[in-house]
Amino acid sequence: MPFKEGNYVTKHCLICDRIKLIQDNKNPYFVRELNTGYVVLGDSQYFEGYTLFLEKHHVTELHQLAPAEKLAFLEEMSLVQEACAKAFHADKMNIELLGNGDAHVHWHLFPRHNGDTAQPGPVWWTPMDVMFSDDVVKDMPRLNRLKTALSAALDEVLKVRATEDGVKNLNQGD
Numbered sequence: 001m002p003f004k005e006g007n008y009v010t011k012h013c014l015i016c017d018r019i020k021l022i023q024d025n026k027n028p029y030f031v032r033e034l035n036t037g038y039v040v041l042g043d044s045q046y047f048e049g050y051t052l053f054l055e056k057h058h059v060t061e062l063h064q065l066a067p068a069e070k071l072a073f074l075e076e077m078s079l080v081q082e083a084c085a086k087a088f089h090a091d092k093m094n095i096e097l098l099g100n101g102d103a104h105v106h107w108h109l110f111p112r113h114n115g116d117t118a119q120p121g122p123v124w125w126t127p128m129d130v131m132f133s134d135d136v137v138k139d140m141p142r143l144n145r146l147k148t149a150l151s152a153a154l155d156e157v158l159k160v161r162a163t164e165d166g167v168k169n170l171n172q173g174d
């Protein structure tokens, strides 16, 4: 389906295609559906634990979302990046919303480890042919291990979040 969004008139949306694969149960990178988006692992795992959080609706800017959905999406992204940090023992999380290639709003969540690039800096300083050289789908045991780790961390983070909501509701009932 072509979309028209400012200068990004276009083209077929690859992220909508990936979401369709999730809905058809055919996306091997899929980890979890949340209220506002889908959690998937990156195709390449050169930076092990590279995770994406895809907005459910085709918008190309955060401000195109209705206010309540925007806040919920930001909150859920924060929970996903927390789970990513725990699952992959990050020394630092990198969180990016770019969309210059595929404009559909999606977060890049990179668990970073000390010394994982030649000099401290963004992952994008790594040559593309290196960074995207290993499509992890070719190593299903590794992909499944990473998905299991992220899923378990998500369970933990979402449980804590639900408990916080419960406590808040109790307090509001006073």
Ligand SMILES: [Zn+2]
Residues within 6 Å of the ligand: 013, 014, 015, 016, 017, 057, 058, 059, 104
């Ligand atoms: Zn899209």
